Amino acid sequence: MTSTPADGSKTSAGHSHPAIGAGMAFMVGGMVFAPMMDVVAKYLAATLPTIEVAFGRFVAQMVVVLIVAVALGRLRELVPPRLGHHFARGAFLAMSSILFFTGLKVMPITDALAIAFVEPMILTALSVPLFGEKVGWRRWTACGVGFLGSLIIVRPSFQIFGWAALFPLGSACSFALYHVMTRVLAGFGTMIGAQFVTGLSGTLFIGVVLAITSTLGIANQVAIVPGAFELMLLLGMGVLSFVSHGFILMAFERAPVTVLAPFGYLEIVVGSIAGYLIFHDVPAWTTWIGIALIVGSGLYIVHRERVRKAP
Secondary structure, eight states, X not given: OOOOOTTOOBOTTSOBHHHHHHHHHHHHHHHHHHHHHHHHHHHHTTTSOHHHHHHHHHHHHHHHHHHXXXXXXXXXXXSOSSHHHHHHHHHHHHHHHHHHHHHHHXXXXXXXXXXXXXXXXXXXXXXXXXXXXXXXXXXXXXHHHHXXXXXXXXXXXXXXXXXXXXXHHHHHHHHHHHHHHHHHTTTSSOHHHHHHHHHHHHHHHHHHHHHHHHHHTOTTOSOOOOOHHHHHHHHHHHHHHHHHHHHHHHHHHHSOHHHHGGGGGHHHHHHHHHHHHHHOOOOOHHHHHHHHHHHHHHHHHHHHHHHHHOO
């Protein structure tokens, strides 16, 4: 429940104005912490297999959530309703992480993030067959422009990095399915339960994949015993994941999606700055054109959603 301001005014979506301000602040916080996890993943991928990095990220998230649940006395919330659906949701996020980290190993953070941000366009397309939503020509056009932006980034990246340039695109597809499951599970379980089962599901799913790649001796994907510093960074990824997802969830509890969605593109800005400062990555001019098309398309889709849902 959100508090009502003293004058009783509320937005048309039923959210109070102070709550919306808090929601925007939480969203900004989430978008600042989220790319920090990508920075740590890219750093770890230089010495560890990318699948193992993804595995460690989910193990750490599960452990962090368990510690928080014990500290707050909320162990009963660890098993949410529709447990099977939550496991499927976690598996989609796990696959998204594997693909994204694999691309991130060789690509600049800005390029990988920009390509992955076609996810709202994919989600818009999926909403037609899965939820029976009507998507007009304006939003279809915006989706097309967004995909064009991703191709502008992918094409030179493919020439430089090979097939790894396509992994962020696959990550976006899997992440869209994760959001589909999130929508299906709305109202079933708390943040504690959702994050714990996501961590558990990702741990089991990626653990099986890592066991297979290690047994088969697939190049660059054989498990390595991490050192103390690497273990510390993996735990840090779990903390960053818990904090960023927690901030985002608290944001959406306080403000409408159409208000918060544009703030999601702040992740590209923060990721670009971090990539430049830490890895000295300087995106090509074609990357910025692609980013402009993707961000513009995403913002227009948000605008059309606002218009469509207006009374």
